[in-house]
Amino acid sequence: MPAPSPQPPSSTGSPAVKTNGRVAVPLRTVDQVELRQLREDDLAAVERVSEQVFLEPGESARPPHIIQAWIGWARHLLTVDPAGCWIAVDASGIKGFALSQNRDDFWYLATYGVLPELRGTGIGKQLLDTVLAYAGERPGMFSSTTHPAATRRYRLAGFSLIPQMRMIGAVDRSTIPAITGLTEGDESDFGWMDELDTRLRGAGHGPDHAFLLTTQRLVVDRPHRGYVYIDQRARPSLLAATDAQTAQTLLWEALAASSDDTLVNCITSANEWAVDVGMAARLNLATEGYLAVRGLPAPAPYLPGGRFL
Numbered sequence: 299m300p301a302p303s304p305q306p307p308s309s310t311g312s313p314a315v316k317t318n319g320r321v322a323v324p325l326r327t328v329d330q331v332e333l334r335q336l337r338e339d340d341l342a343a344v345e346r347v348s349e350q351v352f353l354e355p356g357e358s359a360r361p362p363h364i365i366q367a368w369i370g371w372a373r374h375l376l377t378v379d380p381a382g383c384w385i386a387v388d389a390s391g392i393k394g395f396a397l398s399q400n401r402d403d404f405w406y407l408a409t410y411g412v413l414p415e416l417r418g419t420g421i422g423k424q425l426l427d428t429v430l431a432y433a434g435e436r437p438g439m440f441s442s443t444t445h446p447a448a449t450r451r452y453r454l455a456g457f458s459l460i461p462q463m464r465m466i467g468a469v470d471r472s473t474i475p476a477i478t479g480l481t482e483g484d485e486s487d488f489g490w491m492d493e494l495d496t497r498l499r500g501a502g503h504g505p506d507h508a509f510l511l512t513t514q515r516l517v518v519d520r521p522h523r524g525y526v527y528i529d530q531r532a533r534p535s536l537l538a539a540t541d542a543q544t545a546q547t548l549l550w551e552a553l554a555a556s557s558d559d560t561l562v563n564c565i566t567s568a569n570e571w572a573v574d575v576g577m578a579a580r581l582n583l584a585t586e587g588y589l590a591v592r593g594l595p596a597p598a599p600y601l602p603g604g605r606f607l
């Protein structure tokens with residue numbers, strides 16, 4: 299059952315200009331903005347705001363199927379744990395959002411953003427403080443951009459920022475080894491998968507497994523206990539295993555499923571087993587953002603999904 303809703307911190311407004319280290323960040327008073335819990339009838343609008351928050355210059359707008367997938371994912375979060383899902387609104391609509399979830403003794407931030415024109419006015423802090431109040435003392439994890447306001451907010455909230463790597467490129471198919479011992483997973487695997495999650499990050503994914511299975515392929519190593527979800531673009535999206543060798547076999551299976559360029563992300567240095575697979579497959583390694591954690595070390599062997607940590 300979801301815990302009772304936290305009360306948002308009071309809106310205090312901001313000074314006109316504030317100097318922040320080497321960066322002068324103009325701040326405006328935005329006392330008309332209020333925080334409230336997300337509702338079902340907000341989903342389409344919050345998706346539109348999310349696109350404005352995350353669309354990079356030159357990037358194309360989200361196609362309809364991606365919009366629907368985003369809404370379906372947000373609806374899942376809202377259904378399972380509505381008290382973790384908050385938005386900032388004024389008379390003209392939604393200005394920011396922080397969607398988070400408690401899963402037993404674990405908390406994750408699924409997505410978080412404020413419209414560009416309102417950043418630096420304290421809305422992001424109020425949203426994060428609100429969902430962190432809901433998290434309580436739970437250990438937590440999420441994948442972070444390098445946006446300076448985001449990293450500032452996260453570190454000030456006590457999260458360790460662990461650099462992440464990503465691997466991209468076309469798999470050299472001549473490098474793919476013979477893969478044995480894997481099968482397609484189903485609901486009957488969720489019990490041991492949740493036990494594995496609990497060993498690796500303190501809690502099972504619980505209802506997130508059932509949601510992932512509706513849209514993604516699940517491949518499991520039952521004897522050795524490991525699993526990987528492979529998304530609709532044939533990319534690994536969440537991988538957990540008992541040992542590095544099992545994790546490598548699962549990652550090879552995901553790479554073997556790819557048809558053109560692939561992407562493996564959210565790789566911390568605790569997961570060099572994944573880098574070794576990527577090097578063997580002739581993928582290109584780069585850095586990308588941080589895994590933000592508190593109350594637990596970076597899990598391994600484990601590749602979190604950006605959406606399901």
Ligand SMILES: CC(C)(COP(=O)(O)OP(=O)(O)OC[C@H]1O[C@@H](n2cnc3c(N)ncnc32)[C@H](O)[C@@H]1OP(=O)(O)O)[C@@H](O)C(=O)NCCC(=O)NCCS
Binds near residue numbers: 412442444449
């Ligand atoms: C991260 C984000 C949600 C924060 O929202 P916000 O409303 O801008 O946050 P706040 O105004 O409450 O706080 C931002 C803090 O960063 C500081 N800041 C803002 N812009 C900055 C910059 N360019 N460089 C350094 N610090 C900056 C502000 O001064 C403030 O710190 P302070 O409260 O100690 O003065 C928002 O900036 C955003 O949507 N970023 C793009 C999307 C993103 O990266 N989301 C995070 C995904 S993990």
